[in-house]
Amino acid sequence: MPTIPNSATGAIITGWGTALPEKIVTNDDLSKTMETTDEWIRERTGISRRHIGGSTASLSIESARKAIAMSGVDPLTIDALILATTTPDRAVPATSSTVQHGLGLRCGAFDINAACSGFVYGLVTAHGLIAMGMRKILVIGTDTLSRITDWTDRNTAILFADGSGAALLESVSGPGQLLGWDLDADGSLEDLLYCEIGGKLKMEGKEVFRRAVRVMVDSAEKSMKSAGVTADEISLVAPHQANIRIIEAACKRLGIPMERTAIVLHETGNTSAASIPLALFDAADNNRINHGDNVLLVGFGAGMTAASAVIKWHKP
Numbered sequence: 001m002p003t004i005p006n007s008a009t010g011a012i013i014t015g016w017g018t019a020l021p022e023k024i025v026t027n028d029d030l031s032k033t034m035e036t037t038d039e040w041i042r043e044r045t046g047i048s049r050r051h052i053g054g055s056t057a058s059l060s061i062e063s064a065r066k067a068i069a070m071s072g073v074d075p076l077t078i079d080a081l082i083l084a085t086t087t088p089d090r091a092v093p094a095t096s097s098t099v100q101h102g103l104g105l106r107c108g109a110f111d112i113n114a115a116c117s118g119f120v121y122g123l124v125t126a127h128g129l130i131a132m133g134m135r136k137i138l139v140i141g142t143d144t145l146s147r148i149t150d151w152t153d154r155n156t157a158i159l160f161a162d163g164s165g166a167a168l169l170e171s172v173s174g175p176g177q178l179l180g181w182d183l184d185a186d187g188s189l190e191d192l193l194y195c196e197i198g199g200k201l202k203m204e205g206k207e208v209f210r211r212a213v214r215v216m217v218d219s220a221e222k223s224m225k226s227a228g229v230t231a232d233e234i235s236l237v238a239p240h241q242a243n244i245r246i247i248e249a250a251c252k253r254l255g256i257p258m259e260r261t262a263i264v265l266h267e268t269g270n271t272s273a274a275s276i277p278l279a280l281f282d283a284a285d286n287n288r289i290n291h292g293d294n295v296l297l298v299g300f301g302a303g304m305t306a307a308s309a310v311i312k313w314h315k316p
């Protein structure tokens with residue numbers, strides 16, 4: 001299990017922003033085009049509506065602009081841009097290049113694809129780059145899953161949607177916010193959820209559900225252990241927003257009551273790499289996180305990836 005070297009330069013989040021497309025698709029809208037009902041979707045997933053539209057670059061630029069404005073940093077002093085996405089706008093170049101140009105940055109930019117775990121992968125990577133001497137890094141999680149969703153498949157169309165969340169990280173002297181982390185993947189499970197290039201998402205929903213609970217709990221436990229904190233010391237969990245029943249099952253096993261979770265999936269559906277930042281920053285905007293609180297971020301996704309981090313919240 002990795003531990004953070006005492007000598008490492010730490011980082012804190014000093015600004016954040018989110019973006020959701022304007023167009024809202026309700027469960028009732030879906031029930032007009034496929035065999036499903038609002039009641040079934042809400043009961044089995046917790047989702048009521050989702051936002052659809054935009055491109056990965058346009059949503060990323062919108063959320064990142066807000067994060068930069070909130071932090072007050074000069075965009076030209078940002079050292080790197082990391083975009084976590086599983087739905088790039090083009091195969092080449094990386095969508096992070098389009099976002100970098102759109103924001104007027106002059107810095108290294110690259111995409112990370114770890115599916116729905118991508119934002120946490122990006123956040124941990126950014127801390128590593130800051131430990132190596134960078135000072136300001138933009139981490140964005142954005143997905144436009146509606147573009148690779150088969151809108152005739154009720155197994156997947158009820159779940160997936162579009163959105164973006166961005167965080168501006170700045171280096172600090174001392175250990176910073178990241179107390180513990182875990183990154184994981186099991187490629188032998190890749191057939192449970194995949195999309196061929198140019199194709200649409202295919203999913204074994206039941207098996208994903210079963211595995212998801214297990215990998216979320218495993219990853220969260222590793223992060224809490226490496227952070228040296230117990231479940232009782234976690235003030236808020238920002239879990240991947242895939243299905244409320246997955247979150248309930250994982251939190252029950254972790255011993256964390258649902259009152260301590262950040263939930264937006266009823267409004268957003270599963271927005272993949274955007275889902276953890278959307279939940280985390282919704283909680284922050286609603287004053288649900290106090291300075292010094294331990295916050296657990298935990299996600300899972302295709303691949304089958306899992307990632308988690310325990311951060312000590314610094315209120316900007």
Ligand code: COA
Nearest residue numbers: 035036037040044116154158205206208209242243300301
């Ligand atoms: N509307 C109405 N009925 C539906 C339906 C829908 N959208 N989808 C399935 N059903 C029906 C099934 O046909 C089945 O009917 P039957 O009992 O007559 O055979 C019944 O509802 C139960 O189906 P099941 O597949 O067992 O439902 P479920 O409780 O497993 O829920 C998912 C399906 C997809 C919502 C759930 O498995 C899930 O969320 N899995 C994880 C997916 C996920 O998180 N993916 C992203 C990973 S990042």
